[in-house]
Amino acid sequence: MGDPLALLACPACRDGDLLGLDKPDPDRTLTCSLCGARYPVRDGIPILLPPGLDVDGVHVEFDQAHAHKHRQRGWFDRGVAEQFELSRPHGTPRAYRWLLAKKLRRSLEYLPELQGRTVVDACCGSGMEAEFLARQGARVVAVDISEGAIRRARSRAERFGLDYLTVVGDVERLPVRTRAADVAYVHDGLHHLADPMVGVRELSRVARLAVSVNEPADAALTQAAVLVGLSTNEEEAGNAVRRLRPAAARRELEAAGFRVRYSRYLMYYGHEPGPAMRLASRPGVFPLYQQLVETADLAVGRWGNKLCLVGLREGEAA
Numbered sequence: 001m002g003d004p005l006a007l008l009a010c011p012a013c014r015d016g017d018l019l020g021l022d023k024p025d026p027d028r029t030l031t032c033s034l035c036g037a038r039y040p041v042r043d044g045i046p047i048l049l050p051p052g053l054d055v056d057g058v059h060v061e062f063d064q065a066h067a068h069k070h071r072q073r074g075w076f077d078r079g080v081a082e083q084f085e086l087s088r089p090h091g092t093p094r095a096y097r098w099l100l101a102k103k104l105r106r107s108l109e110y111l112p113e114l115q116g117r118t119v120v121d122a123c124c125g126s127g128m129e130a131e132f133l134a135r136q137g138a139r140v141v142a143v144d145i146s147e148g149a150i151r152r153a154r155s156r157a158e159r160f161g162l163d164y165l166t167v168v169g170d171v172e173r174l175p176v177r178t179r180a181a182d183v184a185y186v187h188d189g190l191h192h193l194a195d196p197m198v199g200v201r202e203l204s205r206v207a208r209l210a211v212s213v214n215e216p217a218d219a220a221l222t223q224a225a226v227l228v229g230l231s232t233n234e235e236e237a238g239n240a241v242r243r244l245r246p247a248a249a250r251r252e253l254e255a256a257g258f259r260v261r262y263s264r265y266l267m268y269y270g271h272e273p274g275p276a277m278r279l280a281s282r283p284g285v286f287p288l289y290q291q292l293v294e295t296a297d298l299a300v301g302r303w304g305n306k307l308c309l310v311g312l313r314e315g316e317a318a
Contacts, residue, residue, distance in 0.1 A: 004118060004141045004165040007206075011175040012037040012051045014205075021046070045150055047168045048175035078148065084272060085126035085152050086159065093281035095289050096273040103267060103306070104132045107187055107214040110261045110310040114138040117182035120206055121164075122171040122199070123189020127153030130164050133185065140164035141181070143174060171199045176206040183207060187214045191242050197252050204256035210312050211253060217264055217307035218243040249309050258311030266297045266304035 010016035016034035026044040031037070040047045089097045107129075108114070115137035121130045124142035126149055133140050134157075142153050147168050154166040169175040171189060184207035190196035196215070203211045216222065222243060250260045269277070280289040297304065 004139050007118060007120065007141055007176050007180040008046065008048065008167065009175060009177040009180075010035060010037055010039075011048050011169060011173045014173075014178060018046070018048075042147075043151075045147070045154065045166055045168060046175070047147065049145070049168060050170055050173040081272065082152070085149075086156055088126070088128055090160075093273050093278045094286055095280035096269065096277045098286075098290065099267065099269050099293070100128075103214075104129065104187070106263075106265065106308050107185070107212055108136070109263065109308055110312070111183065111210055111212055112312075114183065117209075118180070119183045119185055120174065120176055120181040120203075122174065122184065122186045122203060123192065124153055124166075125149050125189070127156040127164075127166075129185070129187045130166075131156060131160060131162055134162045134164050138183070141176065142166050143169040143171070143176075145170050172202055174202050174206050178205055179208045181206050182209045183212065184210075185212045188216070190244065191216050193242060196242050196244050197248060200249050200252045201256065204253060204258065204311070207311075208313065210310060211258060213244070213249060213253075213307070213309045213311075215307050215309075216243040217305055218245045219264070219303060219305045222305040244307055244309075246307055246309060249307070253309070253311035256311070257314050259314055260309065260311045262307060262309035263301075264304040265301040265306050265308065267293075267306050 005021065008018055008021060010018060010032035013032060013035040016032035016037070018030040018039070019033055020028055020030045020041075026041070028041045030039045030041060030046065030048075037051060039049075089100045114133065117138050119133050119138040119140050121133055121140050121142045124130050124144045127142055130140050130142040130153055142150070142164050144150050144153065145168065150166045150168050156162070157164055157166070167175060171186065172193065184203035186199065186203060190199040190213065193199050200211075200213060203213070246262055246264070250262065253260050279285060
């Protein structure tokens with residue numbers, strides 16, 4: 001299924017075609033062919049959130065049981081530095097760019113070649129990972145619960161001449177057909193959920209070949225960092241940070257029919273680079289900084305604060 005648009009389906013019943021999806025009107029309503037659920041398209045962006053009716057009878061809102069999602073959406077709709085998010089890591093200090101590139105490359109460990117593959121990038125934020133995946137040759141569907149984040153992701157694609165599909169959707173009920181994507185991918189998104197394993201199961205549902213989960217690990221080193229103020233157990237949106245336990249995530253993927261490989265590694269950095277990162281980027285300091293990071297990861301990375309976990313589906317050729 002090479003066309004990313006063909007991956008999309010009704011998130012309510014997961015199998016229904018979205019009638020009107022192929023029409024050119026930037027503002028219209030999509031209707032599920034099976035359950036009749038209706039979803040808006042605003043300014044060309046499909047808003048494919050799970051059921052819960054607004055005053056116009058269109059599926060766009062959540063009930064109060066999902067208050068944490070309301071907070072998360074609100075923060076990423078309004079609470080971020082717009083221009084920084086549109087271009088990160090472009091234009092940032094060298095050490096910051098190197099760290100992020102190292103982290104993103106690590107997310108491809110154990111995965112099949114992405115050239116020509118369809119990839120669902122869940123919790124895509126402002127599109128940094130979607131850009132990275134598209135530059136690997138993947139055909140990307142970028143999904144996020146925040147309409148503001150998705151608009152930034154689309155602006156990023158326009159700014160850097162990329163071609164990926166942007167959709168508002170929920171990682172707990174992705175608007176994607178079962179086993180329609182070659183790869184399901186998430187990078188620093190599941191820890192926003194009340195139960196990250198729900199997201200792991202949903203990624204497993206939509207992936208034909210592989211799942212790549214890259215998240216903060218529930219690590220003793222992280223809690224030590226919290227105690228000294230280098231990290232926190234609460235997000236800026238006001239929700240608790242739910243770090244992943246590797247064994248629990250592995251069980252979920254194995255139960256869904258995947259062979260699992262994972263690694264832990266050490267990495268700390270501020271979301272926006274500060275004076276220390278600029279200092280580390282100076283010509284005489286940068287090689288020493290790189291060596292320090294590599295040495296620390298080699299020494300204690302196996303107990304590190306970051307998790308890269310990949311599942312390859314049994315019986316499918318990579």
